[in-house]
Amino acid sequence: xxxxxxxxxxxxxxxxxxxxxxxxxxxxxxxxxxxxxxxxxxxxxxxxxxxxxxxxxxxxxxxxxxxxxxxxxxxxxxxxxxxxxxxxxxxxxxxxxxxxxxxxxxxxxxxxxxxxxxxxxxxxxxxxxxxxxxxxxxxxxxxxxxxxxxxxxxxxxxxxxxxxxxxxxxxxxxxxxxxxxxxxxxxxxxxxxxxxxxxxxxxxxxxxxxxxxxxxxxxxxxxxxxxxxxxxxxxxxxxxxxxxxxxxxxxxxxxxxxxxxxxxxxxxxxxxxxxxxxxxxxxxxxxxxxxxxxxxxxxxxxxxxxxxxxxxxxxxxxxxxxxxxxxxxxxxxxxxxxxxxxxxxxxxxxxxxxxxxxxxxxxxxxxxxxxxxxxxxxxxxxxxxxxxxxxxxxxxxxxxxxxxxxxxxxxxxxxxxxxxxxxxxxxxxxxxxxxxxxxxxxxxxxxxxxxxxxxxxxxxxxxxxxxxxxxxxxxxxxxxxxxxxxxxxxxxxxxxxxxxxxxxxxxxxxxxxxxxxxxxxxxxxxxxxxxxxxxxxxxxxxxxxxxxxxxxxxxxxxxxxxxxxxxxxxxxxxxxxxxxxxxxxxxxxxxxxxxxxxxxxxxxxxxxxxxxxxxxxxxxxxxxxxxxxxxxxxxxxxxxxxxxxxxxxxxxxxxxxxxxxxxxxxxxxxxxxxxxxxxxxxxxxxxxxxxxxxxxxxxxxxxxxxxxxx
Amino acid sequence: xxxxxxxxxxxxxxxxxxxxxxxxxxxxxxxxxxxxxxxxxxxxxxxxxxxxxxxxxxxxxxxxxxxxxxxxxxxxxxxxxxxxxxxxxxxxxxxxxxxxxxxxxxxxxxxxxxxxxxxxxxxxxxxxxxxxxxxxxxxxxxxxxxxxxxxxxxxxxxxxxxxxxxxxxxxxxxxxxxxxxxxxxxxxxxxxxxxxxxxxxxxxxxxxxxxxxxxxxxxxxxxxxxxxxxxxxxxxxxxxxxxxxxxxxxxxxxxxxx
Numbered sequence: 021x022x023x024x025x026x027x028x029x030x031x032x033x034x035x036x037x038x039x040x041x042x043x044x045x046x047x048x049x050x051x052x053x054x055x056x057x058x059x060x061x062x063x064x065x066x067x068x069x070x071x072x073x074x075x076x077x078x079x080x081x082x083x084x085x086x087x088x089x090x091x092x093x094x095x096x097x098x099x100x101x102x103x104x105x106x107x108x109x110x111x112x113x114x115x116x117x118x119x120x121x122x123x124x125x126x127x128x129x130x131x132x133x134x135x136x137x138x139x140x141x142x143x144x145x146x147x148x149x150x151x152x153x154x155x156x157x158x159x160x161x162x163x164x165x166x167x168x169x170x171x172x173x174x175x176x177x178x179x180x181x182x183x184x185x186x187x188x189x190x191x192x193x194x195x196x197x198x199x200x201x202x203x204x205x206x207x208x209x210x211x212x213x214x215x216x217x218x219x220x221x222x223x224x225x226x227x228x229x230x231x232x233x234x235x236x237x238x239x240x241x242x243x244x245x246x247x248x249x250x251x252x253x254x255x256x257x258x259x260x261x262x263x264x265x266x267x268x269x270x271x272x273x274x275x276x277x278x279x280x281x282x283x284x285x286x287x288x289x290x291x292x293x294x295x296x297x298x299x300x301x302x303x304x305x306x307x308x309x310x311x312x313x314x315x316x317x318x319x320x321x322x323x324x325x326x327x328x329x330x331x332x333x334x335x336x337x338x339x340x341x342x343x344x345x346x347x348x349x350x351x352x353x354x355x356x357x358x359x360x361x362x363x364x365x366x367x368x369x370x371x372x373x374x375x376x377x378x379x380x381x382x383x384x385x386x387x388x389x390x391x392x393x394x395x396x397x398x399x400x401x402x403x404x405x406x407x408x409x410x411x412x413x414x415x416x417x418x419x420x421x422x423x424x425x426x427x428x429x430x431x432x433x434x435x436x437x438x439x440x441x442x443x444x445x446x447x448x449x450x451x452x453x454x455x456x457x458x459x460x461x462x463x464x465x466x467x468x469x470x471x472x473x474x475x476x477x478x479x480x481x482x483x484x485x486x487x488x489x490x491x492x493x494x495x496x497x498x499x500x501x502x503x504x505x506x507x508x509x510x511x512x513x514x515x516x517x518x519x520x521x522x523x524x525x526x527x528x529x530x531x532x533x534x535x536x537x538x539x540x541x542x543x544x545x546x547x548x549x550x551x552x553x554x555x556x557x558x559x560x561x562x563x564x565x566x567x568x569x570x571x572x573x574x575x576x577x578x579x580x581x582x583x584x585x586x587x588x589x590x591x592x593x594x595x596x597x598x599x600x601x602x603x604x605x606x607x608x609x610x611x612x613x614x615x616x617x618x619x620x621x622x623x624x625x626x627x628x629x630x631x632x633x634x635x636x637x638x639x640x641x642x643x644x645x646x647x648x649x650x651x652x653x654x655x656x657x658x659x660x661x662x663x664x665x666x667x668x669x670x671x672x673x674x675x676x677x678x679x680x681x682x683x684x685x686x687x688x689x690x691x692x693x694x695x696x697x698x699x700x701x702x703x704x705x706x707x708x709x710x711x712x713x714x715x716x717x718x719x720x721x722x723x724x725x726x727x728x729x730x
Numbered sequence: 731x732x733x734x735x736x737x738x739x740x741x742x743x744x745x746x747x748x749x750x751x752x753x754x755x756x757x758x759x760x761x762x763x764x765x766x767x768x769x770x771x772x773x774x775x776x777x778x779x780x781x782x783x784x785x786x787x788x789x790x791x792x793x794x795x796x797x798x799x800x801x802x803x804x805x806x807x808x809x810x811x812x813x814x815x816x817x818x819x820x821x822x823x824x825x826x827x828x829x830x831x832x833x834x835x836x837x838x839x840x841x842x843x844x845x846x847x848x849x850x851x852x853x854x855x856x857x858x859x860x861x862x863x864x865x866x867x868x869x870x871x872x873x874x875x876x877x878x879x880x881x882x883x884x885x886x887x888x889x890x891x892x893x894x895x896x897x898x899x900x901x902x903x904x905x906x907x908x909x910x911x912x913x914x915x916x917x918x919x920x921x922x923x924x925x926x927x928x929x930x931x932x933x934x935x936x937x938x939x940x941x942x943x944x945x946x947x948x949x950x951x952x953x954x955x956x957x958x959x960x961x962x963x964x965x966x967x968x969x970x971x972x973x974x975x976x977x978x979x980x981x982x983x984x985x986x987x988x
Contacts, residue, residue: 085896168895341889341900342823342860347743347772350814350831350854351785354865354887356900434894444898447891451863457894476894489895 048604051141054109066197073654079170082153087170124551143409163612164493174615186658275321283440299385322522406504424469430570514551622649623696636727762791802843
């Protein structure tokens with residue numbers, strides 16, 4: 021080989037590697053053995069909340085490539101933390117973040133910090149997410165979710181670092197908040213807020229699922245077959261001044277997708293879960309100002325096939341391929357574009373979605389309040405804590421685990437679920453031939469482990485396209501955990517478990533825990549925890565190849581595998597010890613193409629915020645504001661601000677606050693990053709025929725503007 | 731509140747295409763390598779738009795005597811320039827066009843090319859509609875100057891999904907069918923270039939005259955407010971597709987020089 025050719029080949033290799041996906045090796049940091057009695061012998065609890073609302077420009081993950089680029093925010097995104105500690109020095113940290121998907125990378129990175137600072141390693145830390153589809157991406161553990169998770173592609177280390185720092189600081193703050201506590205477990209059925217979205221798949225289960233005895237009669241089957249349980253752990257903390265125990269917060273599990281927002285939504289938003297959280301927090305702490313002291317962690321359960329009960333008019337049409345009308349002259353060839361639905365249509369369906377979020381959020385929130393209040397009579401200071409933790413290497417141990425060795429996506433994944441179909445839903449070749457771009461289109465002729473899963477171009481090329489283009493971008497590990505919180509065991513699963521799969525896992529865990537002598541009364545599934553492996557269906561549901569089955573990437577054995585793993589862990593829950601290093605081996609992750617997604621640059625000199633103009637149009641008050649640098653997060657440090665960035669007040673002597681930038685009726689959209697500064701537009705749709713002012717607290721106040729009664 | 735749409739919008743478009751044969755109205759006009767740069771501008775107000783443009787036809791091969799050419803033997807230069815204007819109106823997924831084309835020939839008639847004596851003018855109208863799979867267009871052309879003949883064309887664009895992950899890829903199949911009524915070759919002078927050559931006798935039955943098959947690649951780059959690099963709403967869709975078209979000419983016997 022000539023020297024010249026060798027140089028060329030080396031340059032080509034460098035280019036290829038440089039263009040390839042980023043790879044990370046992430047070590048596991050387990051908790052050290054606890055030191056007993058460091059803070060007295062009683063149960064203690066501590067809470068914290070941190071703002072994780074990123075600046076606009078990030079992709080909204082959860083709806084796949086249809087997910088929009090964030091233009092601003094509505095309800096702010098928070099990570100809420102509960103740390104529990106017993107007299108033996110055992111600590112467990114529960115984090116529920118307003119994020120779309122959980123991430124093993126984020127979990128490991130936070131654990132590396134909190135293991136050192138607070139003795140809370142990967143085995144004592146749960147980072148679960150609400151699954152809001154209006155949260156940012158770019159921090160996931162697998163390339164497929166960073167590169168295809170929204171319309172904004174890429175893995176951004178700054179997003180990982182920012183979330184890691186904020187969540188770790190919140191865990192530390194919750195540890196600092198540890199105080200004697202009393203707790204009570206309870207549950208309540210919430211009917212009518214959710215429905216099964218893939219009913220034909222669910223009905224394939226053997227035995228066929230039946231409605232619970234208290235299911236409301238006369239409603240459609242998909243509403244009757246949900247798991248309606250809202251499970252709650254109420255926590256009261258001892259007030260350091262008075263010595264009395266006061267309601268402080270709660271931890272809940274309820275199965276419901278975070279898909280209240282219309283798929284075309286382009287604002288960061290905490291969705292229905294955010295309203296439920298705020299409803300109870302305001303109930304506990306009605307005079308709490310902008311940020312209540314109370315903290316409500318509202319985690320997701322086995323929600324794989326469970327949608328909120330949104331109305332059909334809340335789903336917007338997706339863009340359609342159409343000839344570009346501009347300059348289509350007699351000598352030119354047609355140009356094509358993805359044509360978005362009309363602005364009128366988008367406004368209409370987004371409005372319907374916000375109405376649905378409001379109604380469902382209030383409905384579930386009211387049930388949470390009722391349950392919280394009812395638990396006040398059952399408080400106790402006894403809550404034995406324990407945990408078991410394992411990391412499953414799915415590709416390497418597939419045979420032993422009973423799953424497929426190579427993950428694969430079904431075509432039904434590409435078309436999206438009922439909550440948000442993609443633009444290729446229902447495509448026919450030449451408008452005539454069905455290629456299976458729809459849900460419920462299994463291919464019974466597929467041989468091997470992934471039988472029934474119709475894959476991309478499999479009719480022509482078998483599994484080759486999946487092998488070449490897809491499987492390498494899918495996750496390879498599953499971190500599984502079982503927590504014992506008093507008489508409940510909780511299986512934390514890195515994925516979206518369907519209702520029936522979750523029910524089976526709960527039964528397996530409960531039987532196993534009891535068999536091991538644990539005095540437990542119930543088992544719960546905590547989904548979206550510590551990583552993301554897409555969906556987990558039963559083997560029967562898998563054969564239907566609805567969206568959830570197509571997204572069960574390691575094949576029909578996944579649910580059984582997790583059931584066995586959870587049962588094994590439930591029987592080995594321990595406290596007061598440290599786990600062997602094998603429980604958290606290093607993860608070798610392929611995280612996708614590295615890009616600068618989170619805005620980095622602000623102006624060197626950022627002037628004081630100011631209000632440019634304020635006006636009313638119809639039922640909406642608008643304001644243009646200059647607020648900070650172009651790359652600033654909503655709360656720069658992540659610490660929850662004591663006051664809003666901007667608020668709307670009534671033009672009276674007391675300046676009564678009627679809205680602020682954490683209100684479902686108030687939207688903040690970035691208009692421009694001119695000059696390295698952030699120029700925002702505020703729109704508030706809550707006017708009621710009065711005169712208002714817009715105020716930047718302690719900085720500026722606009723002139724009064726009268727808004728007619730809509 | 732989103733900014734209101736501009737009252738009027740001005741756009742411009744330029745294309746360069748190259749092919750091994752210049753075919754117009756289904757009939758070959760130059761057999762060698764042809765480059766066709768074009769420029770168009772548009773003024774749009776709501777549903778109505780006014781468009782105008784020009785396209786030049788350069789023959790790049792040196793033409794020998796007897797070869798099909800507009801420039802004439804020995805030429806390797808501009809053979810034709812066409813100026814056009816049209817008005818369009820959008821009615822939902824349906825679009826109506828009406829316009830006028832002036833054909834100006836720059837060849838040397840003394841060496842077998844097409845000279846200015848053959849200049850002519852056509853008016854045209856078209857109707858197109860957009861669907862998920864089929865995007866049909868119907869066109870009618872009428873020479874109002876020298877030839878007084880008509881050309882009818884029906885075309886169909888069909889996008890075929892090629893890759894289901896973003897950036898989505900489509901292959902566009904285009905089929906078109908044309909019918910010449912009075913614009914075919916002059917039977918009295920069969921060696922003369924067809925199209926605008928002369929009138930043919932009325933009542934002549936149409937038949938398949940020629941078929942062309944073209945493969946091409948085109949790209950488009952959008953630079954409007956929604957897609958500019960520093961815009962808030964930028965998207966990174968980059969569309970590349972193969973274009974293939976089949977033209978079947980009905981309405982005349984085969985002609986020489988093709």
